Amino acid sequence: MASLDTLTLPLDQTSGDDLAAAGLEYRRVDADGDDFRPFLQAVGRGFLGGESTDAEVDNSRLTLRTRRLTGVFDRAGAVPAMPVGTIDSWATALTASPGRTIDLWAISAVTVAPTHRRRGIARAMIGGELRTAKAAGFALAGLTVTEATIYGRWGFSPAAWASDVVVDTRRARWTGPQAPGRLDFVPKDSLVERLHAVHERVRVRQPGAVPGWDGRWRGLAGLAPGDKAAERVRAVVYRDADGVETGVLVYTIDERDDFSAHDLEVRTLFAADADAYAALWRFAIEHDLVGRVKAWLQQPVPPVQWMVDDRRAVTATLTDHHWLRVLDVPAALAARAYAAPLDLVLRVDDPLGLADGTWRVTIGDDGEAAVMPTDAAAAVEMTVGALGSLLLGGVRATELAAAGLVKAGMNECAALDRAFAAAVTPHLDIWY
Ligand SMILES: CC(=O)SCCNC(=O)CCNC(=O)[C@H](O)C(C)(C)COP(=O)(O)OP(=O)(O)OC[C@H]1O[C@@H](n2cnc3c(N)ncnc32)[C@H](O)[C@@H]1OP(=O)(O)O
Incomplete structure (x- = not known):
């Protein structure tokens, strides 16, 4: 559709x-x-x-x-x-x-x-x-939201998160992997295709992600009219040992008073595998005349924390980023693969009446969910917002139960936690 x-x-x-x-x-x-x-x-x-x-x-x-x-x-x-x-x-x-x-x-x-x-x-x-x-x-x-106070009343709730990362490069000696491929600068006017190609590889494996579009890529590449930083935009790509382009970093360097410690602002960093990620982050952290690397919309727990000797050189500030609103409970639950079997009756409360109802949710050993309406008594009750937050596995039912947003016993919460556990932590890497 x-x-x-x-x-x-x-x-x-x-x-x-x-x-x-x-x-x-x-x-x-x-x-x-x-x-x-x-x-x-x-x-x-x-x-x-x-x-x-x-x-x-x-x-x-x-x-x-x-x-x-x-x-x-x-x-x-x-x-x-x-x-x-x-x-x-x-x-x-x-x-x-x-x-x-x-x-x-x-x-x-x-x-x-x-x-x-x-x-x-x-x-x-x-x-x-x-x-x-x-x-x-x-x-x-x-x-994606400007304020976290607006959309809950309409049943939206955070389902994927992102971190704003700042690295103090003077403290961050690289201890991460040595990537076997190579880095090259590429011209700005090639970036729409390049960003699209790498992001497509990333987003299909990344719960919480959506495709970008040419206008988004033009903006990040400094190709959109009215971009005051456009002339400072630079881009580097990573190619693996087979010559396949698996990573792209777009950045600017913003001058600070200390000429040996400028800010490298990451406009975007997409990496389709661990080597590309390590190579591009290492490039940014080891850039001459840079004292700080700043990057937005990174993974909730950014792997770069594990790639420098002083992990406190990396500050990651977590923020809710992708808000979802369930409109059809059976279809939404059937969309994903699950980590463990489950069999329970779930009641969803939706003040707007769009997704209200009670369902028997059965997940087999194959990780596939079957969701049928039922008149049976519910073992688990939650708001439509809580269901949106649980859907991708970015938050545990146990945590939402502690906040009163999921009503269920300890055993049901534990079963939900096992089944909904995400194979890859949900993350949205663009604004839309
Ligand atoms: C997906 C996106 O585009 S995110 C971008 C959201 N837009 C912005 O941040 C731009 C600046 N803000 C605005 O344009 C407006 O203030 C809007 C769009 C957020 C709200 O528009 P309004 O027409 O004033 O909202 P409306 O009158 O329909 O309010 C509906 C309810 O939301 C509440 N509400 C509206 N804005 C806010 C807010 N910023 N924070 C908390 N509650 C809010 C209202 O109090 C009202 O609550 P109630 O039903 O309990 O009385």
């Missing part, structure tokens, strides 16, 4: 009616129409950015043409063409366990004009996306 053209789906009637009752218009925006520039300016304003130039509008259009753009308009406003609410969405693929993906309704660009905040516009827009996604057969919706 990732191939489904979401642009052809109708607008949600409930949201349209709710907004109309408040004197507001809910309508789709065509990336090639007159509405597009004001839509983009509204998104930029919502995310505290400046006004987009013509070149930036053209660049954004390349991506947003394939997405479902929806705006909320106030015809009584001073500039009625400028939406007071924006949202975009598209069908993509979430890796549920290594080598297995499930269709995901991805949501982004959620903004409401500061003049119109806290009147229920976001509620209407998010509700509209969830109902549309559910009606189209999606089992999951997902997003």
Whole structure:
């Protein structure tokens, strides 16, 4: 279904009616129409950015043409063409366990004009996306968030995490593996293809990951208009002993007062195997005239901590990154492979009524889940948010039970922990 053209789906009637009752218009925006520039300016304003130039509008259009753009308009406003609410969405693929993906309704660009905040516009827009996604057969919706306080009320919850990493290179002597391949600088204008190719190898094995897109790669590569650091972007690739490109590092060096201790800012580092990872991190840490390496969206427990002699030279700050919302419990649970058998009755509470119900969940020795509706008494109860967090195995049922988010006995929690244990720690390595 990732191939489904979401642009052809109708607008949600409930949201349209709710907004109309408040004197507001809910309508789709065509990336090639007159509405597009004001839509983009509204998104930029919502995310505290400046006004987009013509070149930036053209660049954004390349991506947003394939997405479902929806705006909320106030015809009584001073500039009625400028939406007071924006949202975009598209069908993509979430890796549920290594080598297995499930269709995901991805949501982004959620903004409401500061003049119109806290009147229920976001509620209407998010509700509209969830109902549309559910009606189209999606089992999951997902997003990355500006604030952790916003989306829980709609059943989203963190399912994959990422770490912001800072390495003090003066303390970090390399003790990690010696990679057998080679490193080479490559030109910026080759990076869209290179980032795409390496990331595709990474993300299919990485629970919590989604594919990138050309606009994302252009941005990281310093090829998007308006990028003030573009001329400082450099890129290095790793090729293994067979000449296969398995890693790419894109970075800038930001000057500090001490000319021997600048900051190397990693824009992105994708490595399809351990050798590529070690080679690229070693390159960054041992770079001359660099005192600090900073890298965002790294693995929750970054392996580089184990590759230097003073592990406290590496600071990793964990943050929730990928929030999921279950829309169809049987389909979401069937998406992944499990680590151990399980047989229990699960009750899921969903205040929005999209994924409410009671199911018998049976996981066989083959790690496959069968999920059937049942009237039997539930041994385990949880909110739809808790289920979203457990789904990829990024958090243990025992931990959520301690927080009161899962209601189950110790034995049921232990069984859930064994079954849901992730083969690879969930991680999302891009913003979307
Ligand atoms: C996937 C993404 O795009 S993440 C980006 C989110 N957007 C931003 O951070 C941009 C800046 N912020 C905004 O544009 C707006 O404040 C939004 C989109 C976050 C909220 O829009 P609003 O129209 O004001 O929200 P709305 O009025 O529908 O609020 C619905 C509920 O969420 C609550 N809420 C809204 N924003 C926030 C917030 N930032 N933190 C906590 N609660 C919030 C409201 O209080 C309300 O709660 P209630 O139902 O208990 O009364």
